[in-house]
Amino acid sequence: DTEVTQTPKHLVMGMTNKKSLKCEQHMGHRAMYWYKQKAKKPPELMFVYSYEKLSINESVPSRFSPECPNSSLLNLHLHALQPEDSALYLCASSRDYSYNEQFFGPGTRLTVL
């Protein structure tokens, strides 16, 4: 299985809602990543988990809260988002943090009203 899966595919939420994005991989990878991608732009790194520990937080606002419950699963908890947070959220994984080929999921298209 060489796939990274993400759910849901689409999400619409209000600014007062709490929601979560889920990412899963079964390749035995020990590094997982969250990216944010705005239209017609490259992905921007948000968080990196290495061996289930948060190793990089790219100064992301606290309304985004990542969680890595186990080596296969990565969540992104969302609370009190702003309309400018509307974007495609991509999850990726790699064998470990020193191995530089990343596998990306299909993304969750988030719209904040």
Next chain:
Amino acid sequence: GDSVTQMEGPVTLSEEAFLTINCTYTATGYPSLFWYVQYPGEGLQLLLKATKADDKGSNKGFEATYRKETTSFHLEKGSVQVSDSAVYFCALSPNTGNQFYFGTGTSLTVIP
């Protein structure tokens, strides 16, 4: 710091035309270089990669050669198809850690 400069788009080609998308990089040491493709409404897929100078990555008819002397990793395909319409990202990963530096992306549209 490390960076990638990618050819501006959008690019529109007729089917069976030759494709070149330019990519140059700035990096210390010996980074790995990648081309990712993003089809409409989808995530990024690794298209090809090269990890050292003079390596040629190839996949699905696409090729790119890691040129250290010109710090380039241009993407080429001899005969494009309508199904190649997508956004192409050049990316660099330093040889330590796994930070990725993406280019701005080049949108390709192939018309029949």
